[in-house]
Structures are given as structure tokens and as C-alpha cells.
Amino acid sequence: MSEAVPAKEAAALDAADGLAAKRAGFDLDDGVVYLDGNSLGALPRGVAGRLSDVVGREWGRLRIRSWEESGWWTAPERVGDRIGGLIGAAPGQVVAGDSTSVNVFKAVVAAIRLTDTGVRDEVLVDAATFPTDGYIARSAARMTGCRIRAVDAADMAREAGPRTAVALVNHVDYRTGRLHDLPAVTAAVRAAGARTVWDLCHSAGALPVHLDAAGADFAVGCTYKYLNGGPGAPAFLYVRRALQDRFDSPLPGWNSHADPFAMDPAYAPADGAARGRVGTPEILSLLALDAALDVWDGVDLAAVRAKSLALTDFFLRCVEAYVPRGRVESVTPEAHGERGSQVSLRCAAGPAGGAGDVMAELIRRGVVGDFRRPDVLRFGFTPLYTRFADAERAARVLGEVLEGMQGR
Ligand SMILES: Cc1ncc(COP(=O)(O)O)c(C=O)c1O
Numbered sequence: 001m002s003e004a005v006p007a008k009e010a011a012a013l014d015a016a017d018g019l020a021a022k023r024a025g026f027d028l029d030d031g032v033v034y035l036d037g038n039s040l041g042a043l044p045r046g047v048a049g050r051l052s053d054v055v056g057r058e059w060g061r062l063r064i065r066s067w068e069e070s071g072w073w074t075a076p077e078r079v080g081d082r083i084g085g086l087i088g089a090a091p092g093q094v095v096a097g098d099s100t101s102v103n104v105f106k107a108v109v110a111a112i113r114l115t116d117t118g119v120r121d122e123v124l125v126d127a128a129t130f131p132t133d134g135y136i137a138r139s140a141a142r143m144t145g146c147r148i149r150a151v152d153a154a155d156m157a158r159e160a161g162p163r164t165a166v167a168l169v170n171h172v173d174y175r176t177g178r179l180h181d182l183p184a185v186t187a188a189v190r191a192a193g194a195r196t197v198w199d200l201c202h203s204a205g206a207l208p209v210h211l212d213a214a215g216a217d218f219a220v221g222c223t224y225k226y227l228n229g230g231p232g233a234p235a236f237l238y239v240r241r242a243l244q245d246r247f248d249s250p251l252p253g254w255n256s257h258a259d260p261f262a263m264d265p266a267y268a269p270a271d272g273a274a275r276g277r278v279g280t281p282e283i284l285s286l287l288a289l290d291a292a293l294d295v296w297d298g299v300d301l302a303a304v305r306a307k308s309l310a311l312t313d314f315f316l317r318c319v320e321a322y323v324p325r326g327r328v329e330s331v332t333p334e335a336h337g338e339r340g341s342q343v344s345l346r347c348a349a350g351p352a353g354g355a356g357d358v359m360a361e362l363i364r365r366g367v368v369g370d371f372r373r374p375d376v377l378r379f380g381f382t383p384l385y386t387r388f389a390d391a392e393r394a395a396r397v398l399g400e401v402l403e404g405m406q407g408r
């Protein structure tokens with residue numbers, strides 16, 4: 001690909017993009033290429049107005065009445081169902097609230113409680129997991145008399161055995177962007193008599209997920225990345241319907257009581273997704289998320305996936321065209337079936353600095369990705385608002401930065 005070709009190709013691809021109009025639904029500045037939606041999604045335009053109404057009218061005027069009249073009390077289930085629509089979960093199985101870390105705790109302990117710990121005392125954890133999952137799983141294991149075994153997520157299906165109580169797997173690896181086979185791993189873990197907990201932080205809103213169809217047991221995820229819910233937006237918890245009656249939450253707060261306002265000293269769990277609740281919902285951020293989810297109305301996740309793969313393919317080709325040979329190496333799988341919606345480039349230290357310095361310079365020049373230690377440049381592609389022209393510019397600027405640093 002000669003240097004003029006990628007820009008022309010980007011323009012043609014953007015012109016043919018069926019999702020292009022969605023970008024207008026986000027508050028983005030054209031001077032910046034934002035490729036960090038896999039850490040913090042961009043702001044959907046509808047959020048500010050909705051929050052202003054929630055604050056000014058629902059809180060300001062209606063005050064306490066809003067728990068009923070504005071639907072605050074049931075918002076965790078209502079928003080949960082909207083998320084469910086994006087991760088292949090039929091209504092009544094997803095609740096929004098708490099952080100992913102807290103939901104990992106609920107799911108892993110509940111999964112262990114569903115098993116005979118006298119026989120099954122092993123928690124399998126994806127060896128490359130985002131750290132919080134590993135920390136929480138280790139604590140959950142200590143509390144329940146289990147032990148942790150770290151295994152490569154790609155080997156999870158093979159490793160689950162008669163001692164396994166639960167396997168905790170990241171659907172997409174946060175560092176490399178590698179996508180794991182959710183249906184196959186779920187089926188294999190189930191065949192071994194164990195449960196699965198999927199961390200969907202890097203797949204919810206990035207690609208189609210079919211939790212019900214795969215028979216997944218539990219899933220958790222955050223909503224501030226590809227779901228654009230905002231910093232610290234509530235996470236979600238999925239509990240498969242068939243397990244809900246036996247879901248024994250390790251955090252049985254009053255919001256998960258069958259009759260919270262009975263204020264009964266004895267605990268009786270609610271039915272359905274509400275059993276995953278703990279305390280008072282974080283209404284402002286929950287309703288910001290609710291408004292953010294409007295951008296998904298009418299969006300076909302198959303189209304999102306097709307654009308995501310086209311964007312990452314195109315970016316990789318642009319990197320090849322623009323970046324001095326040997327300066328970066330993609331650690332994201334080439335195979336579409338193994339790729340999430342990001343590209344991670346390993347960038348060894350050169351004479352003028354390492355990957356952290358390269359990313360700092362990219363950001364200074366208006367290309368925002370992120371750096372994951374020790375040597376990974378991470379670029380997230382959010383199909384609802386990333387353009388092919390953004391991918392082209394990012395690769396071109398990366399090439400310029402690396403060339404400049406080589407000469408220094
Ligand atoms: C895979 C994964 N799991 C969990 C988390 C953390 O979740 P939280 O900070 O919401 O607990 C993140 C990102 O922060 C993540 O990428």
C-alpha cells in the first residue's frame with residue numbers, strides 16, 4: 001500500500017459505512033482521534049439533558065417521590081434488561097449496579113456455593129486476567145476453602161475437571177485484545193460439571209455476545225467502555241434464569257430482599273435478577289447509563305462486529321504501510337474469530353524512549369490510545385463512532401512519531 005492509498009481507501013470505507021451516522025450521537029471533537037473507548041467510552045449527546053432533568057426535576061422537585069414516580073427503585077432491573085439485549089440475555093436475568101469487581105465477587109462465591117466444595121475445591125482463573133478478577137477470586141477462594149489455579153484462557157476448556165467448581169474467564173483479554181470462545185469454553189466447563197463466570201468488560205457493546213444461547217452461568221461487565229455509560233458507571237451481573245432460585249448472594253443487602261420495606265430482620269431473597277442487588281442504587285450514574293444506552297436503539301450488533309473487524313484490519317494494514325519495519329509487532333490475533341475490538345502493538349524501547357513515551361507523544365499529537373506496561377500500545381475501536389479516517393490518521397501519526405524518535 002503506497003502512502004496516498006490508505007487515506008483514499010479510508011474515505012471510501014467511511015462513505016460506505018452503514019453506521020457512520022451514529023457518530024453524530026456522540027460529543028466528539030474532530031481534531032482528536034479517540035481510540036480509548038475500551039477504557040472510557042465517549043459521551044453520548046443525550047446524557048447531559050437527561051441528567052439535567054433527573055437532577056433538576058426528579059431529585060430537585062419530586063425528591064423522595066421519585067423512587068416510585070420516576071421509576072428509580074426498579075432502574076437496576078430496567079437498565080439491566082437493556083444491557084441484556086446487547087449481550088444475548090432474555091429479560092429478567094441482568095441487574096445493573098455496583099462495580100465489576102463487586103459483581104465478580106458475587107458471581108464467583110455464588111458459583112462455589114452451587115457446588116459441593118467437599119469435592120470441587122478449585123477456582124480456575126484466566127492466567128492473563130485483568131488483575132481485579134484475580135484478586136477477588138483469590139479472596140473468594142480463601143473464604144470458601146477453595147484454591148485458585150491460573151490457566152491460560154485458551155486452555156480453560158481442557159483444564160476444567162472433576163475438582164473444578166468454577167472457571168472465571170475474560171471474554172476479551174484487556175491487554176492483547178484476544179477473544180476467547182465463549183460457547184465452546186462454556187460447554188466444556190459445563191461438561192466437567194463446573195460453572196462459568198464470564199467477564200464481558202471488553203466485549204459488551206463491542207461484539208455480539210450470546211449468553212443465553214451458550215448456556216453461560218454467570219457474567220459480569222462494566223458499562224463505561226463500549227457501552228459509554230460514563231466514568232464509574234454501574235456494572236452488571238447476569239445470572240442464568242435456571243440458576244436464579246439457587247443463587248445465594250454473598251452480599252445479601254436489603255435491596256435484594258423479597259420485601260425490602262418490611263425491614264424484616266430475617267433475610268428472604270427476592271426472585272429473579274433483583275437478587276443480585278445489594279444496597280441503594282447509584283441513581284445518577286445509573287440514569288446516565290440509561291440515557292447512554294439510547295444510542296443502541298436500532299443498532300444491529302452484527303453490523304457493529306463487521307465494522308469493528310474492518311476497522312482493525314484496516315488499521316493493521318495502515319500500520320504496515322506507515323510504520324518503519326520492525327518497530328512494532330501486533331499482539332492481537334489476526335484471526336477474526338480470536339479478535340476483540342482493539343489492536344495492541346508491542347513496541348520495544350528505541351533510542352528515544354519506550355512505548356510509554358510513544359503513547360505520550362501520540363496523545364500530544366491528537367491520537368489518544370493507551371499504554372499498558374511494559375511495552376503495549378493499545379488502540380480501541382468503537383464502531384459507533386470511530387471512522388476509517390481515524391484509523392488511517394492514527395497509524396500515520398504513529399509512523400511519524402516512531403520515525404522521529406528513531407532519528408533522535
Ligand atoms: C476485564 C476487566 N475486568 C474488570 C475491570 C475493572 O472493573 P471495575 O473497576 O468496574 O471493578 C476492568 C477495567 O477496569 C476490566 O478491563
Ligand SMILES: Nc1c(O)cccc1C(=O)C[C@H](N)C(=O)O
Nearest residue numbers: 038039040130174175201232372
Ligand atoms: N476503570 C478504569 C479507571 O477507573 C481508570 C482508568 C482506566 C480504567 C480502565 O477501565 C482500565 C481498563 N479496564 C483496561 O482495560 O485497561
